[in-house]
Amino acid sequence: MFVILMFAVIIGAVFSFGAMVQAYAGDANTTSVSKSGAKGSTYSVQTKVAEKVIVQRGDTLWDIATEHVVMGGNVRSYVNQLLTINHLQSSQLHEGQVLLLP
Known part of the structure; x- marks a missing residue:
């Protein structure tokens, strides 16, 4: 028992x-x-907690913004947010680079 x-x-x-x-x-x-x-x-x-994306060969900021922007959101504004958040001086990306998403 x-x-x-x-x-x-x-x-x-x-x-x-x-x-x-x-x-x-x-x-x-x-x-x-x-x-x-x-x-x-x-x-x-x-x-x-910030979401991240790993840049693949051929990715552009515009492609990433288009994929992650809220439906109906402004893609150009999202690209500018990506530039600011990631402290990027240009839109040039490198394969394997990690970007924080707004």
């Missing part, structure tokens, strides 16, 4: 741990921090 009880406790602990990990995992693209103030007020901060 004791062995069955211990087995049940261990199984329960394993499943509980899995549920806690899932609950705290959240979205893979965001990091969330919550804090409580001295008077019981709560605030939350979320930061988005």
